[in-house]
Amino acid sequence: AQSVSQHNHHVILSEAAxxxxxxxxxxxxxxxxxxxxxxxxQHLQLLLKYFSGDPLVKGIKGFxxxxxxxxxxxxxRKPSVQWSDTAEYFCAFDRGSxxxxxxxxxxxxxxxxx
Amino acid sequence: xxxxxxxPSNKVTEKGKDVELRCDPIxxxxxxxxxxxxxxxxxxxxxxxxxxxAPDKSGLPSDRFSAERTGESVxxxxxxxxxxxxxxxxxxxxxxxxTSTDTQYFGPGTRLTVL
Numbered sequence: 001a002q003s004v005s006q007h008n009h010h011v012i013l014s015e016a017a018x019x020x021x022x023x024x025x026x027x028x029x030x031x032x033x034x035x036x037x038x039x040x041x042q043h044l045q046l047l048l049k050y051f052s053g054d055p056l057v058k059g060i061k062g063f064x065x066x067x068x069x070x071x072x073x074x075x076x077r078k079p080s081v082q083w084s085d086t087a088e089y090f091c092a093f094d095r096g097s098x099x100x101x102x103x104x105x106x107x108x109x110x111x112x113x114x
Numbered sequence: 115x116x117x118x119x120x121x122p123s124n125k126v127t128e129k130g131k132d133v134e135l136r137c138d139p140i141x142x143x144x145x146x147x148x149x150x151x152x153x154x155x156x157x158x159x160x161x162x163x164x165x166x167x168a169p170d171k172s173g174l175p176s177d178r179f180s181a182e183r184t185g186e187s188v189x190x191x192x193x194x195x196x197x198x199x200x201x202x203x204x205x206x207x208x209x210x211x212x213t214s215t216d217t218q219y220f221g222p223g224t225r226l227t228v229l
Contacts, residue, residue, distance in 0.1 A: 004156070034217070044157075044205065044220040051215045090156060099170050100212045101147060104156035 002027045004091050006105035013081050014113050021076040021108050023091035030096040033074040035065055038107075039087045047089070050074065061085070083114045118221035120206050126227045127196055135191045135224045139208030146189050147209070147218060148173075148181060150202040157205060163189060164212055196228045 007022035025031065035047040048059025055067040065076045074091060091105040119138045127133050139146050148160040159173040163183040174180070178196075183189040193200055203225050207218040 006156075032215075036220075043222040046217050046219075049217060092157075099162055100145060100209060100218070101159045101162050101170060101173075102149075102157070102207075102218060103159070104149075106154070106156040 002093075002095070002103045004093060004103055004105035006089075006091050006108050008108045009106070010109045010111070012111045012113070015083055016080050017112075019076070019078040019081045019085070019110070021089055021091075021110070023074045023076065023105060024072050025074065025091075025093045025103070026072065027093065027095060027103075031093045032096050033065070033067055034092045034094075034102065035059065035063070035074075035076050036090045036092060036104075037087050038090070044090070047076075081110075081112050083112050086110060086112045118206055118208050118219055120204075120221040120224050122224060123222065124225045124227075126229065128229050129198060130195055132192065132194045133196055133226065135193075135204050135226070137189045137191070137206030137208075137221060139187070139189070139206070140210075140219055142186075143208035143210050143219075144186050145209040145212040145218075146183060147207040148189070148191050149205045149207065151205060151223075152202040160191070160204075162212075193226075196226075198228050201226055201228045 003026050005024045033050040037047045038044045050057045050067045058064045088107045090107045092102040121136045146163040149157040162170040166183045178194045181191045203223040205223045206221045209218045210216045
């Protein structure tokens with residue numbers, strides 16, 4: 001069955017620290033990959049996405065993610081986090097099919113201390 | 115509209131009652147999705163609409179759950195005889211075209227609490 005594994009449930013960092021959130025998916029076919037973010041009190045919004053081409057994708061607010069097909073991974077990175085990055089982060093994929101339903105991980109809560 | 119809207123934002127009901135949740139997608143978006151998020155869990159797919167047909171209902175957890183969509187507009191998710199395990203945030207998302215490289219845009223969700 002298709003699934004997404006996010007390795008960290010809760011990450012706590014100080015401002016300016018580097019961030020890497022792990023994400024692995026299980027599906028053998030073509031995928032589109034996403035990171036969504038939910039800031040406190042706000043709804044889920046897209047951070048970045050990968051459909052094809054350069055496996056290193058850049059998103060909003062200085063985030064980037066790298067698709068490593070051989071590892072079925074799509075880890076999220078940011079070189080220097082800010083207090084405003086405090087949020088819950090969700091990794092997701094779809095199967096690139098016409099249906100487009102998303103498979104989500106359980107989310108990682110990131111807390112950044114000023 | 116500016117974004118996906120959902121109503122009510124919060125719903126508290128008693129076990130055994132029926133509830134109806136509403137989703138208004140972004141104007142012009144043909145695809146509509148319902149998900150739910152139980153506490154501490156990721157988003158769980160429920161159903162997908164393309165126009166007013168539902169080619170994928172595989173995520174509906176039981177026959178107490180049903181959904182409808184009027185054309186390419188509003189959708190309602192109905193839960194009959196609610197149970198405590200139905201407590202969750204119910205999220206709706208819409209997408210312009212299901213086969214495109216467009217993305218799903220999410221609404222704010224309806225928090226359902228079944229007492």
